[in-house]
Amino acid sequence: MKFVLDAEQRMFGEALHKLLAEAGTPAVVRAWAAGSPAPGRALWRSLADAGVFALAVPESAGGVGPLPVELVTAFHEIGRHAAPGPIVETVAAATLLGRLGDEAPAATWLPGIAAGEAVVSLALPPAVPYALDADVADVVLAVDGEEVRGAAAGPVRASLDPARRLFPVVPGAVLAAGPAVRAAALEAYDMGVLVCAAQLVGVGRRLLEVTVEYAVTRRQFGRPIGEFQAVRHHLANVLVGLEYARPLVHGAALAAGSPEFARDVSAAKVAAGEAAYAAARVALQVHGAIGYTDEYDPSLWIRKARALYTAWGSPAEHRARVMAALARG
């Protein structure tokens, strides 16, 4: 039993951290939000070159996956750097396509996903009714019961997180149909929930990092505000929340393929959402007025934490799923 990332997994996370830090994600995110996706698409290809998307694609279709532990390691860094785009959706779509039991759509899209050439958005109602960044995506998939359809994007809806551009879907041609679609959609949802939870822990971690830094440098009453117990205790509570969300995410990743996977990803999403949102509230409070500005970069993570809190299933939905699983024993 060794319930920590191994050396290779740690190095993978550190390499992604370096890659994303050097890419200067805040500027990329702001461009993405303003409708200039080119820097974001370039970052997408860098992530693909680093192997991120291949982790979600089976070997038979040009990938190395599915590797859930490596995926959550990647999404932790993706959240920590607020990388833009339908990354969760593309990973969930890869799961969906890989499980359809229908070779044609899988053969069409999976190799491109693994290579970073295909950006996929996905609507998976009821929890995921809108297609994220559908105008940038190369294909939009919409699941409806036992059908997967190609879809067009309706008029964009503005999100609290300006980097999340949400589109109603206009269903088009049927790509696959039958009971296998329903099962594949459930697996895709669980995978999306898992990586979204990992992303939330990364978002929370970054918010804690920047807020600690601010509390050390910002002075009031002649001393760093980090000396004041009210501020310190807020930050300590944020750390406690994040420290106990991470093992739930890792535990859920290891449960992939088992009957407990749905229960465990829901537990992880609840804890990660609460921890990241608490981090956002504390980040805003400790930064004060400057944290409430669009221009100051912590707002990128503060807004994302709140948006992701209810994306891919609200906390109430996931708590209900946990309790339903426990009722079944």
Place this chain on the structure above:
Amino acid sequence: MDLDLSPAEPFRAEVREWLRANVPAAPLPSLETEEGFAAHRAWERRLAEARLSVVSWPARYGGRDATPLEWLVFEEEYYAAGAPGRVSQNGVNLLAPTLFRHGTPEQLDRVLPRMASGEVIWAQAWSEPGAGSDLAALRATATRVDGGWLLNGQKTWSSRAAFADRGFGPFRSDLAAGRHRGLTYLMFPLDAEGVTRRPIGRIDGKPAFAELFFDDVFVPDRDVIGTPGEGWRVAMSTTGNERGLTLRSPGRFLAAADRLVALWHERADPADTALRDRVADAWIKARAYRLKGFETISRAEDVGAESSVNKVFWSELDLALHETALDLLGPEGELDGDWLEGYVFSLAGPIYAGTNEIQRNVIAERVLGLPRAAR
């Protein structure tokens, strides 16, 4: 990364089988009463006879050299079986780790086997009337005399001291040295001449702790732990045990969470989603605590100040579990029973072993790196 528990499964099976055959059918009387204390001491002897009282200790002191994973598994089985509370826990969890680090071979041989068998039950004597969170303000003294030390002064909030046999804690041995310096860590009999103990009723009236008065109590040199004058360092070297995994293993919270889920299914109104969400949260947090435990034992390095993160989490989890159960029980929540006993116990969690406010200060300074401040 894996969660392969199979190396501990043979041990789990053995423990489960023994507990199934031996756990008393009816709960023992509360261990915070004289009668219950004696019953729990007898239970410790039975555990020891099966070499299950201190599984992680070396065999020569009564343990069986269990791995950390086996210990976690033992704890899971122990609490899942509804086995009695551990009356010897303050000795096992707080004194023994100190002795393993600072004790002499003679002390280990003399103290540990009788602790393992329940023959000697230990009480921690750290706090004083003027030294609670500010432990370095303690004033009880140890004065050098021929062959040993004379203790004077007062200790208080000493858990289990009403019925225990011996105590341990730091005393001021150099009055000229300030605060953290000039302390000596000592063991002493609670029935020694010059010791007066006065039980204190905790919030439900049970004598769960006591205050201790020392009037020229003689302690021989062989009962000094570590170097005289180094008592602060000796004491602090094991606070991680107190706040960390060893004092409150995941097993007890997992068992409580499972019982809470069962209570929900038995009694709850399914339409009460607010209460359902709290049950779900308690279960999720108990699971998080279990996984964090596996993470902790998988790491090579000492967790150090991170044990403060642990203490804040388990103490709040314990309260949440029991508050939710009482709410589920509704008008029966205030009635005497296991959940109420657990609730009263959980109320103390955020206070003992260093208040959660002190833990948050430790987290802020030693984990997050915030500047040290005036309190």
